[in-house]
Amino acid sequence: MFRKIVPLLINGVEKKTVESLIFPVLSPFNENEVLYHAQGASPSDVLTALETAQSGFVQWKATNYLQRREVLQNAARLLESRKPQFLQMMEEMAIPTWFANVNIDTSVGMIKEAASLTSQPQGSIPQTETSDSVSLVFNEPIGPVLSISPWNAPCILCTRALVAPIAAGCSVILKSSEHSPLIHYELVKLFVDAGLPPNVLSLLNSSRETSPAITETLIKSKAVKKVNFTGSTAVGKAVAKIAAENLKPVLLELGGKGTAIVTRSANLEDAAGAIVFGAFAHNGQICMSTERVFVDDAVYDDFVAILKNVADSASSSEALPQRTSTAAARASQLVESAVENGAAFVHGSSNRNGTYLTPVILQEVKSEDEIFESETFAPVFFLSRYKDVQEAIDIANTSASGLTSSVWCKDTLEGLSIARQLESGAVHINGGTLRDEPVLPHGGVKQSGSGRFNGIWGIREFQYLKTVTIS
Numbered sequence: 001m002f003r004k005i006v007p008l009l010i011n012g013v014e015k016k017t018v019e020s021l022i023f024p025v026l027s028p029f030n031e032n033e034v035l036y037h038a039q040g041a042s043p044s045d046v047l048t049a050l051e052t053a054q055s056g057f058v059q060w061k062a063t064n065y066l067q068r069r070e071v072l073q074n075a076a077r078l079l080e081s082r083k084p085q086f087l088q089m090m091e092e093m094a095i096p097t098w099f100a101n102v103n104i105d106t107s108v109g110m111i112k113e114a115a116s117l118t119s120q121p122q123g124s125i126p127q128t129e130t131s132d133s134v135s136l137v138f139n140e141p142i143g144p145v146l147s148i149s150p151w152n153a154p155c156i157l158c159t160r161a162l163v164a165p166i167a168a169g170c171s172v173i174l175k176s177s178e179h180s181p182l183i184h185y186e187l188v189k190l191f192v193d194a195g196l197p198p199n200v201l202s203l204l205n206s207s208r209e210t211s212p213a214i215t216e217t218l219i220k221s222k223a224v225k226k227v228n229f230t231g232s233t234a235v236g237k238a239v240a241k242i243a244a245e246n247l248k249p250v251l252l253e254l255g256g257k258g259t260a261i262v263t264r265s266a267n268l269e270d271a272a273g274a275i276v277f278g279a280f281a282h283n284g285q286i287c288m289s290t291e292r293v294f295v296d297d298a299v300y301d302d303f304v305a306i307l308k309n310v311a312d313s314a315s316s317s318e319a320l321p322q323r324t325s326t327a328a329a330r331a332s333q334l335v336e337s338a339v340e341n342g343a344a345f346v347h348g349s350s351n352r353n354g355t356y357l358t359p360v361i362l363q364e365v366k367s368e369d370e371i372f373e374s375e376t377f378a379p380v381f382f383l384s385r386y387k388d389v390q391e392a393i394d395i396a397n398t399s400a401s402g403l404t405s406s407v408w409c410k411d412t413l414e415g416l417s418i419a420r421q422l423e424s425g426a427v428h429i430n431g432g433t434l435r436d437e438p439v440l441p442h443g444g445v446k447q448s449g450s451g452r453f454n455g456i457w458g459i460r461e462f463q464y465l466k467t468v469t470i471s
Contacts, residue, residue, distance in 0.1 A: 006038040006181045008045055008205060009188050011052045012198025018042045023207035025181065028094040028321045028355050035092055038181040041204040041214055049173050049202045050223040053144035056171035056199035061141045065118040068167060072115035074194035075163075076108050079155075082190065086155060089183050093151070094320045099282050103155035106436065110156070110454070113438035114163040117456050122463075133471040139463040141169030142249075143225030146218050148239070150231045151179035151323065152285045156436070157230050158187050162201065164458035165228070166191070171200045173224070175215065179323055181205045216242055224248065226462060230287075233375075233401070233447050251451035251461050253443055255375040256287045256403030258433035259396045261418060262303060263389060264296040266408035267430075272306045274406070274432035275381070276314050280359050281434060283322055284331075284379040287448075288404040290433045291376060294392035297385045304346060304363070304383065311347040311361055321355035322378060328355050331378030334371040335360055338382075341369055346383060373399060389418060397423045403444035404433040425449075 005022060007014035016022075021040030027033040041049070079086070083104050090100035123138040147161035158174070165172050176184035188203040206214045219227055219242045228251040229239045236254040243250045258278065262271050278290035295303050322328040332352040339350065339362070348360035359379035365372055371382065386392040396405065405424040409415045412429065419427035425444040428435055436442050441452035451461050 004036040006036060006185045006205060008039055008041055008049075009185060009192075009203040010045065010049050011202065012192060015039065015045060017045075021207075021210065023178065025179065026324075027092065028323050031325055031355065036182060038176075038178070038205045038207075040206050040210050043217070045204065046214055046217050049204055050144075050218070050221050052199045052202055053171045053173050054223050056197060056201070057141070057144050059197055060166075060171055060200045061169040063169070068169070069115045069118045071191070071195045072111050072118070072163065072167065075191050075196075076111040076115065078190050078194050079104060079108050079111065082186075086183065086186065089186070090154065093154070093180060093183075094323070095154075096282060096320060099153075103153055106438070107155040107159040109438040110159050111163050113455060114167040114459065117459055118167055120456060120459075128469075133469055136468045136470070138466045138468065139460065140466045141165075142462050142464050144171045144173065144223050145462060146173050146175065146224045146227045148175045148215065148227070148229040148231065149177060149184060151177040152282070152287075154180040154183040155187065158184050160453045160458065161228055161230065162187070162191065164453065165226075165462040166196065166200070168459045168462035170226075170462050173202050173204060173218065175211075175218065176203060176205050178206065178208050178211065212238075215239065219243055219248060220246055226250070228451075228453075228461070229253075236449060251443075251453070252449035253287065253451075253453060254403075254447060254449040255377075255401060256289070256444060256448050257292060257373065257375050257399050257401040258288055258290040258404050258406075259399070259422075259424070260290050260293045260406045260408065260433065261389065261392050261396065262293065262295040262299070263407070263409040263414065263418075264298045265410040265414075266296075266299070267410070268299060268303050268306050270430070271408040272303065272310045276307065276310045278406070278432035278434045279361075279381040280311075280314050280379040283320060283357065283359075285323060285327075285377055286434060288433050288436065289377075289381075290406070291381045292372075292396070292399075293381060293383050294386050294396065295383055296389070297387050300383075300385050307361065307383075308347055311359065315348070315359050319356060322357055323355070325355045327377060328352055328357050331357060331376045331380055334374060334376055335362065335380060338362060338365050338369040338371045341366055343369065343371075343382070367395075375401065393418060393421050397421075399423075400447040401444070402446040403448040404428070404435070406431060406433050
């Protein structure tokens, strides 16, 4: 029987060598259906990838900006030309067509932005105490990088995990998600097809069972000089712990609990539309999704009435599943637990059918309810009243997360004042929590991570400062 198997890709060579490490990738529409299989990496594969990354780094760091720019520009053109192929792969993963298009278009933008930044000055000449010497500060590529990318926005999150270190002059080992190894394979292959030397970028796959051991081996290796990880806070902590034990720097983009504050001066229709979209888009499976909404008591009832109409319209579209039944069950349990403790439905119910969930809006959620703090990663959010905006800010800041927030108001200065007080990596005034642009730094604070992707900030994450003095 023919099986489609996603191979490893190491030094340009596809590997499908260990039968016992091949694992299935299941369909979110029906978990009894196998989309395809993927070859998991063996210990010897990991060792080969590490050796390859070391040789690739020596070669790639010696290139000039024109060579790096050409590869990245070629990659952007290839991704645009292969868009139909990537759209089909994302459709199989239950990613809505509009979001699949956003994935590709944003990824192209990220590659083009990185290409444009390759000619940025790679250092500075600071003034020093003496006149008979000159000091130079260089931005040097840090070395081989381990990139660990998730499945939920498979093109965007994988692309940014690759382009920043590549533009910085580093080699990369990509550890794919067990839920999207095919897309990650095709992206790695695309960069190699664009002219990237094959020893500069390798792909390792792993099942959920083998992933922890492989990740630990990679992080502990002397070859790997930095790790970037996008995913859950729990796994991010595990990655950070291993890295800390080996004094490895990490770039972490972790879970969020997107917060919106609706003031009494807000345009309620605009706020309701953006909040529902920010919560229900891609079934809430976006780290920036809106999950908590604090509304001024003076407009609360009016806002709820508007919100119901918007939510009813949004939920009438074709339903798509969560990625796994385990994730759907967890979100449903969070909702049911809050309702049992007194929370009320504004929209939807806790109905679940396998991987399918009903979008939910709750109110009267208590601070001790798990859903008040925990990321649902599902089409679920709750409303809460406040009488004074400082109260809303203070409650928002009690969250352990701090990725994205939004503020809705007519007074720009009021919005800016609230934004400056919120402990969040990004705050969008009169805009939803879902915003990620190639030219803007992206990342969180507190348990939403550390470091920044995108733009020159992302490239600098993969370089270190070297001081050289000349006397």
